[in-house]
Amino acid sequence: xxxxxxxxxxxxxxxxxxxxxxxxxxxxxxxxxxxxxxxxxxxxxxxxxxxxxxxxxxxxxxxxxxxxxxxxxxxxxxxxxxxxxxxxxxxxxxxxxxxxxxxxxxxxxxxxxxxxxxxxxxxxxxxxxxxxxxxxxxxxxxxxxxxxxxxxxxxxxx
Amino acid sequence: xxxxxxxxxxxxxxxxxxxxxxxxxxxxxxxxxxxxxxxxxxxxxxxxxxxxxxxxxxxxxxxxxxxxxxxxxxxxxxxxxxxxxxxxxxxxxxxxxxxxxxxxxxxxxxxxxxxxxxxxxxxxxxxxxxxxxxxxxxxxxxxxxxxxxxxxxxxxxxxxxxxxxxxxxxxxxxxxxxxxxxxxxxxxxxxxxxxxxxxxxxxxxxxxxxxxxxxxx
Numbered sequence: 166x167x168x169x170x171x172x173x174x175x176x177x178x179x180x181x182x183x184x185x186x187x188x189x190x191x192x193x194x195x196x197x198x199x200x201x202x203x204x205x206x207x208x209x210x211x212x213x214x215x216x217x218x219x220x221x222x223x224x225x226x227x228x229x230x231x232x233x234x235x236x237x238x239x240x241x242x243x244x245x246x247x248x249x250x251x252x253x254x255x256x257x258x259x260x261x262x263x264x265x266x267x268x269x270x271x272x273x274x275x276x277x278x279x280x281x282x283x284x285x286x287x288x289x290x291x292x293x294x295x296x297x298x299x300x301x302x303x304x305x306x307x308x309x310x311x312x313x314x315x316x317x318x319x320x321x322x323x
Numbered sequence: 324x325x326x327x328x329x330x331x332x333x334x335x336x337x338x339x340x341x342x343x344x345x346x347x348x349x350x351x352x353x354x355x356x357x358x359x360x361x362x363x364x365x366x367x368x369x370x371x372x373x374x375x376x377x378x379x380x381x382x383x384x385x386x387x388x389x390x391x392x393x394x395x396x397x398x399x400x401x402x403x404x405x406x407x408x409x410x411x412x413x414x415x416x417x418x419x420x421x422x423x424x425x426x427x428x429x430x431x432x433x434x435x436x437x438x439x440x441x442x443x444x445x446x447x448x449x450x451x452x453x454x455x456x457x458x459x460x461x462x463x464x465x466x467x468x469x470x471x472x473x474x475x476x477x478x479x480x481x482x483x484x485x486x487x488x489x490x491x492x493x494x495x496x497x498x499x500x501x502x503x504x505x506x507x508x509x510x511x512x513x514x515x516x517x518x519x520x521x522x523x524x525x526x527x528x529x530x531x532x533x534x535x536x537x538x539x540x
């Protein structure tokens with residue numbers, strides 16, 4: 166060949182002493198190894214075979230997480246700020262309409278799917294904590310409000 | 324074993340990707356590194372590549388836009404053999420003056436054995452490392468306006484024709500292969516327009532004349 170032969174660059178042609186067949190095997194193994202690492206950069210594996218370390222494998226498409234991505238699960242969560250303000254202020258305009266809450270819930274469920282793929286355990290734990298706040302939070306605020314009112318009433322009567 | 328080792332160079336928009344896409348249009352075992360994601364290949368390649376490496380799939384056209392995947396493709400091409408590997412914008416992977424990584428050196432210098440055809444595409448001929456350029460058995464050049472690039476191509480096309488390169492319109496190229504040079508325009512589909520094809524030179528140690536013949540449609 167020898168075209169482009171006159172150049173001031175040095176040519177690095179040391180390829181070692183491995184035979185062609187060994188180089189093929191080496192290349193295949195390297196490709197397979199790097200492909201597995203590539204999967205770990207954010208792509209879930211196609212198969213869901215149990216891993217050797219017995220840790221539960223979660224596939225975002227499996228039934229395990231399907232419930233977490235149900236919009237009806239997210240609707241109470243996205244209503245939380247509004248419900249909290251109703252409890253604190255008593256002002257009706259803080260109440261969300263059902264379709265407003267449904268729209269927020271659907272978009273939150275979509276966003277959660279991407280977080281879920283990356284870190285499903287954290288998502289599940291976060292979802293539980295937020296659900297607990299949704300259920301107990303407004304009630305706790307109303308309780309505090311009620312006790313404040315009772316103390317004020319008690320002071321008046323004295 | 325013969326393999327195609329092709330370098331395609333040309334300024335942006337001059338036609339090098341048009342040529343390359345046409346060249347590989349019928350290839351049924353194809354790896355493409357293409358930062359623009361414009362080839363007709365499957366860029367969601369992970370599962371397909373796994374099947375190819377496990378020898379469960381023999382035909383494939385896969386691509387990646389990420390430079391860090393080029394090594395996987397290079398190793399896979401070498402390991403599976405009888406395929407074509409296109410490297411678009413090879414300046415993103417290989418810098419002149421820098422040592423070429425082992426996976427690439429293996430492909431460049433030993434790729435003939437597993438019959439891996441390679442196409443390196445670059446905007447500037449002078450930016451391609453000498454190790455990559457030195458193995459080429461075919462060089463396609465579209466418009467090159469930089470004097471360093473024209474100078475780099477002088478060895479291939481000769482002084483007279485390399486000087487023309489800076490004046491080429493889009494889709495016109497010089498095609499050097501095994502000592503003979505043709506000049507032609509491409510259609511938008513990448514086909515050479517027969518009416519424009521000229522055999523402009525046949526390299527010969529004693530030949531200093533230019534022979535020109537024109538083919539009609």
